[in-house]
Structures are given as structure tokens and as C-alpha cells.
Amino acid sequence: MGGHAPHRRRDRRRVDGRSRSTELTNSRPAPRRGTAFRADIQALRAVAIGAVVLNHLWPTHLTGGYVGVDVFFVISGFLITSHLAREVSATGRIALASFYARRVRRLLPAALLVLVVSAIGTLLLLPYPRWSRAGAEIMASAGYVENWYLSAMSVNYSAINDQATVAQHYWSLSVEEQFYLLWPLLLLAASWWAARRSARPRVVAVVVLSVLVVVSLAASVIATTLIPSPAYFATYTRAWEFGVGGLLALMATRRLPAVGANVLALAGLVMIALAAVLFGPTTPFPGYVALLPVLGTAAVILAGTGRERLWHTAVTGIRPVQWIGDVSYSLYLWHWPLIVLVPFLIGAATSTAMKIGILALSVLLAWATARFIERPGQRWKLLTVSPRRTLLAMLGAVAAVAVIGGGLVLAGRAVSAADVPPVSVTLEECVGPQAMDPGAECADRFGPAADVVMGPGNAYFAVPDECSADPELLPFGGTTATVVCDFSGGAPDAPAVWLVGDSHAQQWQGAVFDLARAQGWTVTTSFGGGCPVIDAPFVGFREPSSAADRDRCRDWSTAVQSAVVEAAPDIVLTSSAGRVQLVDDGSDRPQSDQFADGLQRTWRSWADAGVTVIALGGVPFNGEVRSPDCLLVNARNPLACAVPIAEAQPEDPYLRAAAAAADPAIRSFDAGPYFCDETQCYAAIGGTAVYYDADHLNLDFVRRFAPMLADVIGAVPGD
Numbered sequence: 001m002g003g004h005a006p007h008r009r010r011d012r013r014r015v016d017g018r019s020r021s022t023e024l025t026n027s028r029p030a031p032r033r034g035t036a037f038r039a040d041i042q043a044l045r046a047v048a049i050g051a052v053v054l055n056h057l058w059p060t061h062l063t064g065g066y067v068g069v070d071v072f073f074v075i076s077g078f079l080i081t082s083h084l085a086r087e088v089s090a091t092g093r094i095a096l097a098s099f100y101a102r103r104v105r106r107l108l109p110a111a112l113l114v115l116v117v118s119a120i121g122t123l124l125l126l127p128y129p130r131w132s133r134a135g136a137e138i139m140a141s142a143g144y145v146e147n148w149y150l151s152a153m154s155v156n157y158s159a160i161n162d163q164a165t166v167a168q169h170y171w172s173l174s175v176e177e178q179f180y181l182l183w184p185l186l187l188l189a190a191s192w193w194a195a196r197r198s199a200r201p202r203v204v205a206v207v208v209l210s211v212l213v214v215v216s217l218a219a220s221v222i223a224t225t226l227i228p229s230p231a232y233f234a235t236y237t238r239a240w241e242f243g244v245g246g247l248l249a250l251m252a253t254r255r256l257p258a259v260g261a262n263v264l265a266l267a268g269l270v271m272i273a274l275a276a277v278l279f280g281p282t283t284p285f286p287g288y289v290a291l292l293p294v295l296g297t298a299a300v301i302l303a304g305t306g307r308e309r310l311w312h313t314a315v316t317g318i319r320p321v322q323w324i325g326d327v328s329y330s331l332y333l334w335h336w337p338l339i340v341l342v343p344f345l346i347g348a349a350t351s352t353a354m355k356i357g358i359l360a361l362s363v364l365l366a367w368a369t370a371r372f373i374e375r376p377g378q379r380w381k382l383l384t385v386s387p388r389r390t391l392l393a394m395l396g397a398v399a400a401v402a403v404i405g406g407g408l409v410l411a412g413r414a415v416s417a418a419d420v421p422p423v424s425v426t427l428e429e430c431v432g433p434q435a436m437d438p439g440a441e442c443a444d445r446f447g448p449a450a451d452v453v454m455g456p457g458n459a460y461f462a463v464p465d466e467c468s469a470d471p472e473l474l475p476f477g478g479t480t481a482t483v484v485c486d487f488s489g490g491a492p493d494a495p496a497v498w499l500v501g502d503s504h505a506q507q508w509q510g511a512v513f514d515l516a517r518a519q520g521w522t523v524t525t526s527f528g529g530g531c532p533v534i535d536a537p538f539v540g541f542r543e544p545s546s547a548a549d550r551d552r553c554r555d556w557s558t559a560v561q562s563a564v565v566e567a568a569p570d571i572v573l574t575s576s577a578g579r580v581q582l583v584d585d586g587s588d589r590p591q592s593d594q595f596a597d598g599l600q601r602t603w604r605s606w607a608d609a610g611v612t613v614i615a616l617g618g619v620p621f622n623g624e625v626r627s628p629d630c631l632l633v634n635a636r637n638p639l640a641c642a643v644p645i646a647e648a649q650p651e652d653p654y655l656r657a658a659a660a661a662a663d664p665a666i667r668s669f670d671a672g673p674y675f676c677d678e679t680q681c682y683a684a685i686g687g688t689a690v691y692y693d694a695d696h697l698n699l700d701f702v703r704r705f706a707p708m709l710a711d712v713i714g715a716v717p718g719d
Helices: 009-015 039-057 065-091 096-125 128-142 146-153 170-197 201-226 228-233 239-251 258-278 288-303 319-326 328-346 352-377 387-417 432-436 509-519 547-567 591-608 653-661 699-703 706-713
Strands: 467-469 482-486 496-501 522-527 538-541 571-575 581-583 612-616 666-669
Touching: 039 065, 039 258, 039 288, 039 319, 039 328, 039 352, 065 170, 065 201, 065 239, 065 258, 065 288, 096 128, 096 170, 096 328, 096 352, 096 387, 128 146, 128 170, 128 387, 146 170, 146 228, 170 201, 170 239, 201 228, 201 239, 201 288, 201 547, 239 288, 258 288, 319 328, 328 352, 432 699, 496 509, 496 547, 509 522, 509 699, 509 706, 522 547, 538 547, 547 591, 581 591, 591 612, 591 653, 591 666, 612 653, 612 706, 653 666, 666 706
Parallel strands: 496 522, 496 571, 571 612, 612 666
Antiparallel strands: 467 482, 482 522, 538 581
């Protein structure tokens, strides 16, 4: 990322000249070899970018390739600290303006160019509902705060299913730029304190960095456990990785014995490879497990100190490897926007051939950018006149890109403002789920959908005017989770219906609201993100959750169960993503048994209070079994998105629990036959897109289930 890109030889001679003063190098001249061009570090860049790109293109093959980012962080810490320490030793100070200006000329031209091209690609190729999020992230990336934007959004459950934007990968560049901003100040402070105390600056710097490494690593371990999603992007959970590289720069001044250096280097490369192969999307990261790639990188750097050749040089020193390392920064910038945009340009789901093409195009653009933008940008006479001119140009360029990103945000909002759900939906044979009715005679029930772009008018969470939020009733943590809707016109004896669960219950509210409007019900909805309403200890969503998330879910679930018993509505409809939610009652029984039993205990307590319970069965997987963009890029051939029923529709715990309850007050609604035939499940049915996003239904599609739900619910007291 930002700091991992190589300097040209001309710049290395300027940056790595021998120090006139040696305070930070233990009163000993810095070894000439130690400050020369490091082919092993260049190879590490190649290894790191290769891991990241292969992970993004083939995530199920190199599952831990994301550790390449950590390799880059260590390299950045080592190289920048080496440079700054030599400058302090030689001059007693750090020319901050010059340092920042060099970083700006080195990094921003290519980074901002890719952001501009990505913004244009988003506008021309991606559907308008994605413009606003992409624009916001382009603005955050231009200001190098993308990591904090993603950290904030990662705790927003409604954002979890948003598709990745063209700028998402700038989170790591943001972390590096924040490092470049703060690191010189930290070393200057250490040098100043040492001068006042007559201490050795190098020793003070080592102590300061050691404290930072320990504190940041501890924070990383704790945050990864308690708030794993935000912790992944946070600067404080990654600072120790730069610190490890910095400590190497200050302490690794002696050349190791040949055999020891070779063994250490190979061990380090093996550690990086193991992390890339063994880690995966469910590995708690960064946390303590990041020690494996970080220490592996440190081992390779340490082993190469003062040595031009090691055993691995026969492979890592060859020109192709060194060249990949040379263009690694530009390759990192380009590969991700191409992964996002190319399928929309071609109009087809990502295939192996397409991925190879994306890789080839990424390499070509990386070469061109390094050749014509990166390197010339460091020598532009217009900017090299003074650091002030460089920094002013940076502010202007960043502001211009931010304006472009802001334009995307406004354009997306303007188009979305006109897209609202209709008040009513006209039910037609062969349209939507009605096309799956046994008696329907449809010419092409799995043909192209009339509209594959899912905007606000298709949002499953849309709430009609009859509803208002109740922040005091069943809050989910500190957020409002409950909405009360009156479709009765204020009738005192109106039937009361509740809809509770997580967003997989919420996706049914469109059909429930239509029924309520037609039959004069009052409806209360309460939804906890990723959380089932169940009498069983919740553990996590797809993977174990943090203690705070578990407690929030359990507290809300318990409160909902009690509130239903107390309110005793006529009907309660409930559902959740039960197939991927985890509970643990300590019995060591199969997860499916524990979940089904917990649901039954909840429902029996409601039935005992006179409530009729309707369990809404899970709908077929979407993002779990196909690209969420499949229908968008295969709009003319939606059958390309069909998935075998065995993969898309595994056993559902809600249907299982309802069947086992054997209680007339506990019923179920199995919508599966409206999504799948005997062999496959579909993404477009009856000319209508089935899904809104990776996990939830299109509002237009789900509203057409109102007659089917009415049949299951039957007569409601007071109707």
C-alpha cells in the first residue's frame, strides 16, 4: 500500500546516504550494505501484493491472502523509520515539510488518479443505488480516513449487505498515511526528550516504540475479541505492526551469520505462507494471530540486513519478482476497482477467464501508472520547487477528488428520491411468486426481470406512513428497534399482530403491512440485527460474536419474549437467519436440535398466553450460493443464476420446530416452493427480481405473498 511502493535508484541514493552523525545508530556508522537497495524487501512486496490480489480474485483458494496487508505495514515501518532515524542522526531534526512533501509526490498522484477513474466507472457502469456509498468512500479515501469510515459502517447492521465499492481497498492506504503523519512526530518527540535528559536518542526511540508495540498489540487482541468488525480497520489495532518494523530499523544493525540468516529468512517466508493458506474469513483478525505474518516479515527483513544474497535470492531475486515488487503500489490501487467494475462492463458473472483478464489488465495498468505517473510525479518541477507548493497542490487535488465523490453522493440521492414503494401492488398471474402457483400457465416463468436495479422502492425495510418508531419499546442496545403501525383508523378492538425477529423477519413486513391495511390491523414490529427471538443462549451470527453483541442480543430477545406474553397479541409472526445463527445451551447436542428446542420453548410460552404463532420459514440463500450481483450482470439470462436446491435451501430450523411442536396454535409458512422447483432455486421469477441484496427479498416480490400469508393466518379475532 502507500509505504510499500519502491523508490527509484536515484531517490535511494539521496535517501540512504551515509549519516554524518551516528547518535541513533549506537555511535557506530550505519553499515553501507544495510542502507542499500534491499532486493529481499522488494521480493516481500511482490509476495504481499500477490497474496492480496489472489485473495481478492480467488477468495476460496488463498483464504488468508489478506495478510499481505500486514506484510506491507511491517515493511513501511522499517523503511520509513530507517530514513527518519538517519535524518535525525545526521541533522538532529526531521524536516517535516520536506518529508511530507516527498510522501505526497510519491503516493497521491497515482492514488487520486485511480479514485477519479473509479468514480467515472461507478457512474457509467454501476446501478444508481450504489453511487452514494461509493461517493462517500471516494471522499473518505481522498482524505485518507477510509479505514475509519469502514470501521464505523461495520457496526451498522443495515450496511453489512452493501456491496463493496471501488474504493474499499483504500482503508489500508489510509492506515499507512496516518502512520506517515504521526510517526515522524513521535520520533521527534523521542529525540527532543532524549536531548533534555541527556539520554541516547536511539535508546529512547526504542523504548517509545516498544511501549507502542505492546500497547497497540494488547488493544488489537482486546478489540478483535470485543468488536471484531470495527477492529479490523482501526489504526490503533495495526500500529504495532508498523512498530515492529520500526524496532527492526533501530536495532537490527549487525549482520547475522550466513547459515542463521538463511534459516531465519526461509522460516519467515514459511510463516507468511502459512498465514496466507491457513487463515480465512472467520479467523479473528488482526489480534494475536497477526503475529504470524508480522513476525515472519520481520524475520525476512532481519535476515537480509547487510547481505545481498541468501538462499531464497535464487527465486526472489529474479527480474519478474523484483518487477512485481516495483509496481506493487499501482497494482494494489488498480486491481480492486477492476474486480468491481469489469463484470458490469462485460455483462457476465465473474468467471475464471474473466479473473485472469482482470489480473492481466491490473498488471498492465500498474506498469503504465508506475512508469508515467508514480515516478515522474516525484520529479515534477512544478511541485519540487518547495514543500509548500507540493502541500498546496495536494490540498487542491484532494479537494477536487472529494468534490467528485460528493457529486456521486448527490447524484445517487437525487435519483433515489424519486424511487418510493407504491401504495399498493396489483397481483397478477405469472408475475412474481404467483408464477409458481401449480395452476399458473406462464410462457417463461424464469425469464428476464423487468427491473434488476434494486433502489429505495425495492427496500424490504421501507415503512409506510401509518407507522411510527417507538424508541422506548424494546430497544436493541442503544438503538430503536420497534415500530408501531395503526392500519385500523383508530378502532379500539382492532386485531393486533406482531412481527419479530431479525432482518429475515423484517423482509416479510411488506406483505404483512398490505394485509394489515386491507384488514384493519395494528402491527407492532421489533427487529434485532442478526438476533433470533429464542429461549436459548445466543452465541453468534455465522461465527461467535463478541461478548457485547451476545449480551445485546440475549437481552433484547428475552425482553421480546416477555413483551409478547404480556401484550398477548392475536398473532405473532417470527423468523430469523436461523440456519447461520449459533446458540449453545451447554448440552453439546447438534446445533439444529438446540435451536429448534429453543424456538419451541419460546413459542409454547406465547401459545399459553393465547397467541397464535406463525413461523416464517427461511427463504433460499442468495449471497451464500451465488454472487449478489449475478442478476445484475446476467439481466438477459437470469437462468445463469439458478442454483441447485440442495445448496440454496437446506433444512430450516423454523419449519422443523413448528412441525415438531404439534400444536394448532403454532403454525408455519413454507415459502420454499415459490422460489424453487424440484431441482433449482432462482433469482428471477415471474419477471421479478427475487432478492434486494445478498440476504434479503425484493419488496416488490415479497408483497405478492400477501394472499399466501393470509391463507396461513386464517381468520383473526376482530376481523
